[in-house]
Amino acid sequence: MVLHSTAWKGIGIFIGVLVLLLSTLASVILGYTDVNFTDVYEAFFHFDQSNKHIIITDVRFPRAIIAACVGASLAMAGVLMQALTRNALASPGIFGVNAGASFLVVLAIAYFPAVPFGGLTWISFAGAALAAITVYAIGSIGREGLTPMRLTLAGAAIAALFSSFTQGMLVLNEKALDEVLFWLAGSVQGRDLEHLIPVLPYLAVAWLGALFIARHINILLMGEDVAQGLGQRTVWIKAVTGLIIILLAGGAVAVAGPIGFVGIVVPHFARWMVGQDHRWVVPYSGILGAVLLLLADIGARYVIMPEEVPVGVMTAVIGTPFFFYIARKGGESS
Amino acid sequence: MSKETSIRHSRNTYDTKTITILSILTLVLLIVFLFSASLGQLFVHPVDVLKVFAGQGESSNQMIVNSFRMPRILNALFVGMALAVSGAILQGMIRNPLASPDFIGLTGGAGVGVVAFLAVFSNDDNALTVSISWMPLASFAGAAIVGILLYVLAYKNGISPMRLIIIGVGISALTQAIITTLMIVGPIYRASQANIWLTGSVYGSNWEEVRIIIPVVVVLLFLSLVVARRINAHELGDETAAGIGANLNRDRLIFLILATALTGIAVAFAGGIGFVGLMAPHISRRLVGSSYGSLIPISALIGAILVMGADLIGRTVFLPLEVPAGVFTATIGAPYFIFLLFTSKRS
Numbered sequence: 167m168v169l170h171s172t173a174w175k176g177i178g179i180f181i182g183v184l185v186l187l188l189s190t191l192a193s194v195i196l197g198y199t200d201v202n203f204t205d206v207y208e209a210f211f212h213f214d215q216s217n218k219h220i221i222i223t224d225v226r227f228p229r230a231i232i233a234a235c236v237g238a239s240l241a242m243a244g245v246l247m248q249a250l251t252r253n254a255l256a257s258p259g260i261f262g263v264n265a266g267a268s269f270l271v272v273l274a275i276a277y278f279p280a281v282p283f284g285g286l287t288w289i290s291f292a293g294a295a296l297a298a299i300t301v302y303a304i305g306s307i308g309r310e311g312l313t314p315m316r317l318t319l320a321g322a323a324i325a326a327l328f329s330s331f332t333q334g335m336l337v338l339n340e341k342a343l344d345e346v347l348f349w350l351a352g353s354v355q356g357r358d359l360e361h362l363i364p365v366l367p368y369l370a371v372a373w374l375g376a377l378f379i380a381r382h383i384n385i386l387l388m389g390e391d392v393a394q395g396l397g398q399r400t401v402w403i404k405a406v407t408g409l410i411i412i413l414l415a416g417g418a419v420a421v422a423g424p425i426g427f428v429g430i431v432v433p434h435f436a437r438w439m440v441g442q443d444h445r446w447v448v449p450y451s452g453i454l455g456a457v458l459l460l461l462a463d464i465g466a467r468y469v470i471m472p473e474e475v476p477v478g479v480m481t482a483v484i485g486t487p488f489f490f491y492i493a494r495k496g497g498e499s500s
Numbered sequence: 501m502s503k504e505t506s507i508r509h510s511r512n513t514y515d516t517k518t519i520t521i522l523s524i525l526t527l528v529l530l531i532v533f534l535f536s537a538s539l540g541q542l543f544v545h546p547v548d549v550l551k552v553f554a555g556q557g558e559s560s561n562q563m564i565v566n567s568f569r570m571p572r573i574l575n576a577l578f579v580g581m582a583l584a585v586s587g588a589i590l591q592g593m594i595r596n597p598l599a600s601p602d603f604i605g606l607t608g609g610a611g612v613g614v615v616a617f618l619a620v621f622s623n624d625d626n627a628l629t630v631s632i633s634w635m636p637l638a639s640f641a642g643a644a645i646v647g648i649l650l651y652v653l654a655y656k657n658g659i660s661p662m663r664l665i666i667i668g669v670g671i672s673a674l675t676q677a678i679i680t681t682l683m684i685v686g687p688i689y690r691a692s693q694a695n696i697w698l699t700g701s702v703y704g705s706n707w708e709e710v711r712i713i714i715p716v717v718v719v720l721l722f723l724s725l726v727v728a729r730r731i732n733a734h735e736l737g738d739e740t741a742a743g744i745g746a747n748l749n750r751d752r753l754i755f756l757i758l759a760t761a762l763t764g765i766a767v768a769f770a771g772g773i774g775f776v777g778l779m780a781p782h783i784s785r786r787l788v789g790s791s792y793g794s795l796i797p798i799s800a801l802i803g804a805i806l807v808m809g810a811d812l813i814g815r816t817v818f819l820p821l822e823v824p825a826g827v828f829t830a831t832i833g834a835p836y837f838i839f840l841l842f843t844s845k846r847s
Binding site: 237255260304305315316318319321322323326327330331333334337338343347348350351426427465470475476478479482483486489490493496 | 569580598603634653654656662663665666667669670671673675676677678681683684685703706774775794821822823824826827830831833837841842
């Protein structure tokens with residue numbers, strides 16, 4: 167824990183929001199087309215139909231907003247999953263929640279092309295729920311259940327299963343492959359606000375829900391028995407937390423495809439900053455997740471310029487060293 | 501004296517149970533083989549298939565069986581063997597039943613090697629500019645790099661099996677990201693080809709590939725049998741193994757090279773057919789116990805049956821669609837893996 171007192175944590179939030187705003191601005195300014203701060207200002211207040219202004223308002227700005235929302239959602243989903251499963255390696259990517267959501271979405275795109283985007287959101291939620299419930303059910307079979315490491319492996323098996331289905335389906339339907347390949351790698355490119363708006367209400371509800379439930383998570387983390395002793399209805403808290411995770415991960419996948427590693431890296435970083443109190447960890451994760459995805463997305467534009475890599479590839483490259491670090495630190499006992 | 505002869509005896513021959521199981525599995529293999537040659541979009545009666553094998557039969561049947569089906573079936577057979585034995589060696593080396601080439605990222609690394617090879621050495625007409633016989637090398641190189649990375653990253657006062665697998669899960673994710681990038685940078689037809697192959701399929705195998713895969717796998721299987729006794733020693737634990745004179749580090753290196761080479765050759769020609777390297781050694785262990793002298797041949801047979809069977813189902817049940825073999829192995833393999841997570845001893 168780096169930030170000890172409440173005052174510092176508050177200041178930290180303030181600085182975080184500032185960094186978030188700066189990252190958003192950087193995401194709008196940086197890229198293949200040269201844009202500067204004045205252009206951005208002009209585009210919003212004296213729009214003149216020029217190419218530059220259209221790029222700013224129709225491409226860069228929506229992209230930045232989407233990256234921020236998706237990053238925040240994935241990171242918060244990661245925090246809640248890590249708390250719920252008491253597993254340092256839990257995240258929507260590793261546990262197959264993203265893979266489940268993308269499987270159903272690809273299925274819908276490949277075989278029911280008429281489904282509108284709003285419908286895909288629900289399909290994505292359903293896929294996320296399917297995978298989450300499967301992994302959770304597996305985790306709770308038996309008297310003691312699985313050790314964290316083993317649960318992680320069960321999640322990885324579920325993820326492998328779903329992505330194998332997805333790939334198999336794409337083999338049968340090459341046209342769909344063309345459409346979804348970039349999405350499937352996890353990308354915020356070429357998305358406009360129309361993709362975000364149908365999902366945003368669910369995400370917003372989930373964000374608020376996550377902030378609200380944080381205090382109950384703190385109690386739950388003291389142990390099931392203690393929490394029940396303190397009068398908490400643990401089953402309800404777990405169910406609601408699960409629902410929030412599904413909304414966050416499913417929504418994020420619907421908008422940007424399965425982006426991995428944000429959900430695993432960010433919560434660790436947030437806990438390193440503010441400790442175990444989830445009333446702070448949750449908002450910090452949200453802000454840091456948004457910043458991380460914005461920065462990764464900026465990086466994705468520069469790696470193989472003039473082409474772009476999907477942001478999911480960037481987060482994997484940034485995230486795996488971190489994953490190795492946690493795995494080495496953890497061991498079977500954690 | 502008599503004790504020594506009995507030890508020597510048990511070393512060199514298989515007991516009756518093993519021989520029975522070997523024979524039964526060989527029979528099953530032959531039946532699956534025959535049906536694979538017979539079933540498909542065009543049905544060739546098994547008797548006609550046998551005629552073709554004997555060098556007789558109608559020319560149309562000969563063409564279907566010899567030109568189209570045989571390369572594919574043989575490819576599936578040897579890929580299955582390679583993956584299964586690779587898994588068996590890894591499980592012995594890591595002393596963990598959950599190890600398999602796909603889970604610890606070897607398959608992913610080999611995949612990066614192949615996709616990179618396809619991206620670098622193919623021209624705009626989608627034809628390779630160098631001989632395809634170089635592809636296994638690229639695949640092997642990819643798997644080898646992952647093998648080294650795994651060892652280095654998982655090392656912390658020795659190798660903990662669980663840590664190695666978890667690190668492998670991370671490496672798999674990373675290789676997936678690299679493969680995606682390579683696919684996106686290349687044109688779409690290359691991507692769709694790579695995708696078919698990544699899912700794990702022997703679709704479109706030809707004799708040229710078969711001529712490469714058979715000798716390589718045969719040599720590697722032979723070497724695996726040669727080191728089988730070292731694996732037995734290794735499974736007893738570090739101290740015991742060292743006590744009976746095993747050179748642990750050298751042995752581990754040999755195992756890793758063998759496992760990597762087997763994965764490399766399999767992935768080069770059939771992509772990531774998942775879970776075979778996990779299931780086959782397991783089923784074998786149930787059948788014949790964990791002596792590697794019998795475990796390796798039995799695993800090889802079961803692996804071959806699994807992949808041939810999955811391919812047969814994939815190209816017949818959903819006609820006219822073809823579902824890659826990897827989808828079926830994953831469908832059976834993932835639940836099996838989770839079952840193992842519960843039942844395997846906690847180490």
